Amino acid sequence: MSSNTNNNTNQAPAGASAAAVAEAVTEHILSRKNSGTQINTLPYVPTGQNDETQARMMQAMFSPTSVVAAKPTTATTTAAAAASHRQWHRFDQSQIKVLLLESVSPVAIQTLEAAGYQVESVKGALSEAELVERIQDVHVLGIRSKTKVTATVLAAARRLLVIGCFCIGTNQVDLAAASKRGVAVFNSPYANSRSVAEMTLANIINLSRQLGDRNNEMHKGEWNKVSKGCYEVRGKTLGIIGYGHIGSQLSVLAEALGIRVVYHDVIQIMPLGSARQLRSLDEVLGCADFVTLHVPETPDTKLMMGVKELAKMKKGSYLINASRGTVVDIDALAGALRAGHLAGCAVDVYPWEPATNGPLFESPLVGCPNTLLSPHIGGSTEEAQRAIGLEVSRALVSWVAEGVSFGSVNLPGLALKPLVPNPMTIRVTNIHRNVPGVLRKINLLLAEFNIERQSSDSNGEVAYLVADVTLDQGKLEDQLRTVHEGISKLEENIMVRVFY
Numbered sequence: 001m002s003s004n005t006n007n008n009t010n011q012a013p014a015g016a017s018a019a020a021v022a023e024a025v026t027e028h029i030l031s032r033k034n035s036g037t038q039i040n041t042l043p044y045v046p047t048g049q050n051d052e053t054q055a056r057m058m059q060a061m062f063s064p065t066s067v068v069a070a071k072p073t074t075a076t077t078t079a080a081a082a083a084s085h086r087q088w089h090r091f092d093q094s095q096i097k098v099l100l101l102e103s104v105s106p107v108a109i110q111t112l113e114a115a116g117y118q119v120e121s122v123k124g125a126l127s128e129a130e131l132v133e134r135i136q137d138v139h140v141l142g143i144r145s146k147t148k149v150t151a152t153v154l155a156a157a158r159r160l161l162v163i164g165c166f167c168i169g170t171n172q173v174d175l176a177a178a179s180k181r182g183v184a185v186f187n188s189p190y191a192n193s194r195s196v197a198e199m200t201l202a203n204i205i206n207l208s209r210q211l212g213d214r215n216n217e218m219h220k221g222e223w224n225k226v227s228k229g230c231y232e233v234r235g236k237t238l239g240i241i242g243y244g245h246i247g248s249q250l251s252v253l254a255e256a257l258g259i260r261v262v263y264h265d266v267i268q269i270m271p272l273g274s275a276r277q278l279r280s281l282d283e284v285l286g287c288a289d290f291v292t293l294h295v296p297e298t299p300d301t302k303l304m305m306g307v308k309e310l311a312k313m314k315k316g317s318y319l320i321n322a323s324r325g326t327v328v329d330i331d332a333l334a335g336a337l338r339a340g341h342l343a344g345c346a347v348d349v350y351p352w353e354p355a356t357n358g359p360l361f362e363s364p365l366v367g368c369p370n371t372l373l374s375p376h377i378g379g380s381t382e383e384a385q386r387a388i389g390l391e392v393s394r395a396l397v398s399w400v401a402e403g404v405s406f407g408s409v410n411l412p413g414l415a416l417k418p419l420v421p422n423p424m425t426i427r428v429t430n431i432h433r434n435v436p437g438v439l440r441k442i443n444l445l446l447a448e449f450n451i452e453r454q455s456s457d458s459n460g461e462v463a464y465l466v467a468d469v470t471l472d473q474g475k476l477e478d479q480l481r482t483v484h485e486g487i488s489k490l491e492e493n494i495m496v497r498v499f500y
Helices: 018-034 051-061 074-085 106-114 128-134 151-156 175-179 195-208 213-217 247-256 281-288 307-312 328-339 382-402 437-444 476-488
Strands: 097-100 118-120 140-143 163-164 183-188 237-241 261-262 290-293 319-321 342-347 371-373 425-433 450-459 463-470 494-498
Touching: 097 106, 106 118, 106 382, 128 151, 140 382, 151 175, 163 382, 175 183, 183 382, 195 213, 195 247, 195 290, 195 319, 195 342, 195 371, 195 382, 237 247, 237 281, 247 261, 247 463, 261 281, 281 307, 307 328, 328 342, 425 437, 425 476, 437 476, 476 494
Parallel strands: 097 118, 097 140, 140 163, 163 183, 237 261, 237 290, 290 319, 319 342, 342 371
Antiparallel strands: 425 463, 425 494, 450 463
């Protein structure tokens, strides 16, 4: 972050007119654009301040409760700045610091670097203490399922704008704490659906043929050619618990193999193909040869498959869990397998999972008959990780650069049109506590300007307002300051940003 004059080789001489200053600054900006450098501007740093004072003022503008971002400036905007006798300071996108953990897909790194951000990628997850130390100056954090972003971590993240969960779930993030700090959280709930559905179907076939046990025996040098307890899947009944994106895709794939499909969901969902929706979980458990779980982690789904539920499954049936580790009582499942009530299971998720790869895994399921255990890899395919990396990284850039919250899991999701192509039009975004009277206060601040468009929505205790406002020619900086400082001083304010 530096003044135009400090880094400008095309400086206007001292005492030059406003037009000369504008011409010199514009020439410098165009030369940097032609060299491929992305130029953004930030207002409000008065002429004549020394470098230390300017740095303090710029840092204050990027505090957690008062953030200003910008899109590239134009010659008209530069001229307006010069005419106001204020010195403008550019904010290069390379000032945005990104920390990606757990080997996020290379396509995400490429997308974020293409936006001009500083990107640091770490192979594994970090502990809470390690993350607290590393996150203090980070604007964008990217994680997968192992890293825990707690309230303690968020308290240390003084400049954090957004968290990208490069996975389906977001239970590893304290969403309430993130919302209270104005930190948006994005994920990719559907990009790996096909990968999970395919692996589930593969597990159904592997279990029905006891391929896991035969494979282990062969690796020990044992030849055990048997057919007892091995079956075709054609004509069998698959019970799907949770008929969302994964469950419905699995339904179609299973029917192609001649498998009958029944399912249960908490809402009425139109079946695909010949699948049938049953009224209760117990109905599915009582008729299915294979039961597969595809539900989110919620209080209602915690331990939804316990001793009683497992006992209601058909004797000789199979259980598959590729959803969340908390939905199955692992000890009860191990008991049902060892007692011979269940003929096998495939489990990809666990109540506790190691944070790093290595010989760290322990489970009551180890050693159970016809039991397929995998290390949470249902969505871990090259195709899925690339799709997730692209979807989440684009959402992160849209939030940082434009304030687009569509797809956020904790803030109101607003799909915004591009900013009006008028150099005097700004975008004001404000995250605030969802209490009566806030919109009235903000609209009073904006009442003297032309509001091109305005959107507002709430999500629990937090609300999000976006207004595209056209300011007056020649008064851009003063009016920017009025709007930004006015909203920042509201007691309900959490975070305000201005894009121009």
